[in-house]
Structures are given as structure tokens and as C-alpha cells.
Amino acid sequence: MLTLPALALWSALAMASETPTDPGKPGFEGGSVSYHFRSFADVQDIEGVLRRHALTANLRVLMDSGLTPGPAGLGFNASLFVGADVGSSSTAGNMAHIRTDWTRSDQPAWAYLGEYGVRLKGDDYLLRYGVQTYSNPYLESKDNRGLPPTFRGLAGVYTPAENWRVELGSVDSVYARGMAARTPLTTTYGNTPVRRLDFVGVAYEAQDGRSGSLYAAHAQDVWTQWFASGAAGVGDPQVLQLKGNVAAYFTRSTGRALQGRIHTNAYSFSLSPTRGPYSVTLGFQHIQGDQFFDYLSESWGIALANAYGADYNAPNERSLMLSFSLDGAGVGLAGLKATLWRGQGWGADASVGAQPFRSPDAALHALYWKQGQPVQGKHREAGLYLEYAAPPSWARELRLKLIAMQHWSTQRYSEDPFYEVKFTVDKKF
Known part of the structure; x- marks a missing residue:
């Protein structure tokens, strides 16, 4: 909820944003x-576990003061x-x-x-320092609810040359999805507390599509x-x-x-032929180790090829x-984008890591054991993603998104069978 200090900060920034700047004064x-x-x-229906639905209306009012003039704004x-x-269950x-x-919570707003x-x-x-969103291989805000999660911390970006970027940062808490207060960081699967996450990295991205990156996090x-990543076409x-x-x-x-001994390598590679508006992608992913590949909760901290509806991150899984x-623009349907996908995971075996x-x-x-036995087995999924961006002349930045997917798994795989249908309408004013 908004506190008095928060309201004071909001009011001060609003006045700074709305007051014209005199060119002769700072x-x-x-x-x-x-x-x-x-x-x-x-x-969403998780078979034998949970059925739930939600309908929310959400608004973000983004206010920026601008920058002070000079070499360092x-x-x-x-x-x-x-x-x-x-209308939520x-x-x-x-x-x-x-x-x-x-x-x-029973609060209606x-x-x-x-x-x-x-x-x-x-x-x-x-x-930058404050509560913000991040975009890197460890911290990509998991924006799949009414409001995105945000993290408190420091972020720095330095561009020493064209196409090059150096990043660093540190976060210590999060406004999780659905929550109106900051909470400590945890890992996604182990739910292990993380006092602080620090990261640094360098990335290269050329106009011809070639890219590469190298990051480290603690x-x-x-x-x-x-x-580490690389791409070319x-x-x-x-x-x-x-590509x-x-x-x-x-x-x-x-x-x-705190999450036990971890010695895991996780890698993926993908090939994508493209012809005009059509593109096909085939990805292979492997978790090489006896522990789950885990990442920070509330983030998409798994930048691998096959992390769609499920993460395919169980021990030893392929x-x-x-x-x-x-891309609908190439077939006379400007603004439309569609993706169909089908995934299959096999070989999950936590018999060593579960001991x-x-x-x-x-x-x-509960993470490593299921029905009295170590997690193992296989699973698969299929899904559809549709997005439509309205023409600018009709409605400014109006986007409609639909995701529908089904997930099947064997009895001792870590993730239960489920289906989910999600729809969002985004509008910027």
C-alpha cells in the first residue's frame, strides 16, 4: 500500500515532471x-492439484523527471x-x-x-539505483501476470564501443507478482533464501545478427x-x-x-531457417548434472532454447x-504474430541428487522426491501464442496476446500435467 513517504515522493516527482525548465537555470x-x-x-488446471482462474484490471503510471543538462545528467x-x-477464484x-x-488476499484493489x-x-x-526491472541472463522480470515483478538494486551499463555493452548490478529484494510489498529473494525451485545477487557481464550485438555474451553471477x-552465449546467421x-x-x-x-552441493552444466543450441514471414526453430537442451537447474524467483533466469511453458531443467534431462x-506482415496481416510449438523432455533422473x-x-x-521415489521420467507440451498490435493510426500501442498450452508428464516427473489459457490486453496512453 502507498505510505506517506511514498506519496510525498510521488507528489514531488510529479511536480518536477510538470514544471517547465527555464533554460537559464538548473x-x-x-x-x-x-x-x-x-x-x-x-x-489454469494442474491435474489433481489445483484449479484456478483470474481476471484483473491493472494500471501503471510511469513518471520520469527527465535529466539535468550537462555531461552527466x-x-x-x-x-x-x-x-x-x-473476477478471480x-x-x-x-x-x-x-x-x-x-x-x-481478499482485497478487491x-x-x-x-x-x-x-x-x-x-x-x-x-x-540506476532503486526498484526497477532488469534484462540479462539472470534477471528478466517474469511479466506474465497483471503487473510485472520489480527488483531493488543497482544497475550499470557502459558502452565502450559500438555494438559492445558492459553490465553490472546487484539486487537484494523483490516486489513479487501479485504482491504490494517487498520480500527477500529466493530461488525458483528450491525456494532457498538469497541475501543478494550480484552480476557482471559483457555483450556484443552487431546489426547483421551476430551476437555473443559472457556473464558471471553470485x-x-x-x-x-x-x-555464455553466441548467435550468428x-x-x-x-x-x-x-540462424x-x-x-x-x-x-x-x-x-x-544453502541449496546443497551444486555442480551442474546446462546448455542448449538451436537452428532456425527463415524464409520471408515463416520461421522454424529446432532446439536441443541438456541439464548435465544431478541437481535441478535453478534460478532466481520472479525472473526468466533460464535463457536456454527450450524454456517455454516448462523449463526442462530436471537433473540429467534432455x-x-x-x-x-x-510474421503476419508478410502475408497481408500487419501486426499479427503467431507461434506454434511442441516440446519433449526425457531422461530426467534425480536418483543421485535426491539422496x-x-x-x-x-x-x-519435495523438489527431488515424488511418490516416495526420486524424480524421474519424461514430459511433453504443445502450445500456441498469438499477438496482435493494432496500427498506430487506429489505437496507440494497443496489443492483444493469447497463450494456450497443454503439458503432459509421467507420474514421477517433477512437474504435474496442466493446461493454461492466458489472455492480455495492453494499452499505452
């Missing part, structure tokens, strides 16, 4: 206020996040509003400062993780282009090893993913 230039509305609907920002439950969980103990902070910008660098007392996409992509994570436990994509957690009282027993 001040801010380029201030703005924008409004982002999202209608979010989701229906100082600026502030704040974003008011508002949500309203207009009692089992909706974080599809709607939850308390900090992760139990369902909620509001909080979902983003706020200060930044310093020069010609080739940007430093989740205090849990793991140290390295990430040959040919003309209007005739025939072939290749490789990515890999190398994870080792560190410090007090998987294949085939997808077909269409330290044999006791039902062990923190990771």
Missing part, C-alpha cells in the same frame, strides 16, 4: 508521464502500480493479490510504488554461475536464412551452500523443442 529536461493499462485473464523516476480483482494465488506470507529510483547518465554509461551462500531472410544460437550455464555451489512462427534430501523434513525433499 532543472530537468525531457520529463514525461505515461499510462499503461492491462486487462489480464488466466485459467541526473534524473528520477517513479511508477504507481494499481491492480483490481474483477479463491485459489488464484499470485494471479491476483497475495499477502507477504503468500496467502490469498491494491496500489503501491512498483518502480522508483535515481539515475545518472553520461554519453556512454548509465547508472547468489550469496547458494551458487556462483557463469553464462547466414543468408538472406527473404530468400533463405539460417544458429548456443547458450550455456555453469553452476557451482558457494559459501554455506529435451527437443520444435516451433513454427509467422541428501531423503528425509521428509529436508528442505528440498
Whole structure:
């Protein structure tokens, strides 16, 4: 909920944004206020476990003070996040509003400062501190609910040369999806507390599609993780282009090893032929180790080829993913994008990694054991993604998105069978 200090900050930033700058005096230039509305609907059935649905209306008011003039510009920002439950089940969980103990809240509406902070910008660098979103192989805000999660921390970007980018950052807490208060960081699968996550990396991206990156991250007392990726393509996409992509994570436990011993390599590679508006992608992924590949909760911290509806991240698991994509602009349907996918995972075997957690009282027993046996087996999924962006002349930045998917699994695989249909309407004012 909005506190008095938060309201004071909001009011001060609003006045800074709306007050014109006198060219002869210090001040801010380029201030703005924008409004982002999202209608979010989701229906999910986890076989034998849970049925839930949600319908919420959500608004983000994004306000930016602009920057002070000069070689190093100082600026502030704040974003008011508002949500309203207009038809969710009692089992909706974080599809709607939850308390900090992760139990369902009965509040019909909620509001909080979902983003706020200060930044310093020069010609080739940007430093930000506050509550914000991130985009890197460890921290990609998991924006698949009415409002996105945001993390509190530091972020820095330096561009030493064209096409090159150096990033660093550190986060210590999160506004989780469905929650209006900050909570400590945890891992996604192990639910292990992470006091702080630090990362640094360098990335290269050329206009011809070639790219590469190398990152390192440290989740205090849990793991140290390295990430490497590369991509390149040959040919003309209007005739025939072939793109290749490789990515890999190398994870080792560190410090007090709160999530147990970890010695896991996870890698994937994919090939994507493209001809005009049509593209096909075939991806292979392998978890090489006896532990689950895990990442920070509330993030898409698994930048591998086959992480679609399921992550295909069980110990020793291999998987294949085939997808077909269409860009509607090439067939007279401007604004339409569609993807069909089909995935298959096999060979999951946690028989070694599960042994330290044999006791039902062990923190990771439920992750590694199922029906009294170590996790193992196979699973598969199929899904459809549709997106339509309305023409600018008709409606400014109006987007409709539909995701429908089905997941099947054997009895002792870690993730249960489920189906889900999700629909969002996004509008910027």
C-alpha cells in the first residue's frame, strides 16, 4: 500500500515532471508521464492439484523527471502500480493479490510504488539505483501476470564501443507478482533464501545478427554461475536464412551452500531457417548434472532454447523443442504474430541428487522426491501464442496476446500435467 513517504515522493516527482525548465537555470529536461493499462485473464488446471482462474484490471503510471543538462545528467523516476480483482477464484494465488506470507488476499484493489529510483547518465554509461526491472541472463522480470515483478538494486551499463555493452548490478529484494510489498529473494525451485545477487557481464550485438555474451553471477551462500552465449546467421531472410544460437550455464555451489552441493552444466543450441514471414526453430537442451537447474524467483533466469511453458531443467534431462512462427506482415496481416510449438523432455533422473534430501523434513525433499521415489521420467507440451498490435493510426500501442498450452508428464516427473489459457490486453496512453 502507498505510505506517506511514498506519496510525498510521488507528489514531488510529479511536480518536477510538470514544471517547465527555464533554460537559464538548473532543472530537468525531457520529463514525461505515461499510462499503461492491462486487462489480464488466466485459467489454469494442474491435474489433481489445483484449479484456478483470474481476471484483473491493472494500471501503471510511469513518471520520469527527465535529466539535468550537462555531461552527466541526473534524473528520477517513479511508477504507481494499481491492480483490481474483477473476477478471480479463491485459489488464484499470485494471479491476483497475495499477502507477504503468500496467502490469498481478499482485497478487491491494491496500489503501491512498483518502480522508483535515481539515475545518472553520461554519453556512454548509465547508472540506476532503486526498484526497477532488469534484462540479462539472470534477471528478466517474469511479466506474465497483471503487473510485472520489480527488483531493488543497482544497475550499470557502459558502452565502450559500438555494438559492445558492459553490465553490472546487484539486487537484494523483490516486489513479487501479485504482491504490494517487498520480500527477500529466493530461488525458483528450491525456494532457498538469497541475501543478494550480484552480476557482471559483457555483450556484443552487431546489426547483421551476430551476437555473443559472457556473464558471471553470485547468489550469496547458494551458487556462483557463469553464462555464455553466441548467435550468428547466414543468408538472406527473404530468400533463405539460417540462424544458429548456443547458450550455456555453469553452476557451482558457494559459501554455506544453502541449496546443497551444486555442480551442474546446462546448455542448449538451436537452428532456425527463415524464409520471408515463416520461421522454424529446432532446439536441443541438456541439464548435465544431478541437481535441478535453478534460478532466481520472479525472473526468466533460464535463457536456454527450450524454456517455454516448462523449463526442462530436471537433473540429467534432455529435451527437443520444435516451433513454427509467422510474421503476419508478410502475408497481408500487419501486426499479427503467431507461434506454434511442441516440446519433449526425457531422461530426467534425480536418483543421485535426491539422496541428501531423503528425509521428509529436508528442505528440498519435495523438489527431488515424488511418490516416495526420486524424480524421474519424461514430459511433453504443445502450445500456441498469438499477438496482435493494432496500427498506430487506429489505437496507440494497443496489443492483444493469447497463450494456450497443454503439458503432459509421467507420474514421477517433477512437474504435474496442466493446461493454461492466458489472455492480455495492453494499452499505452
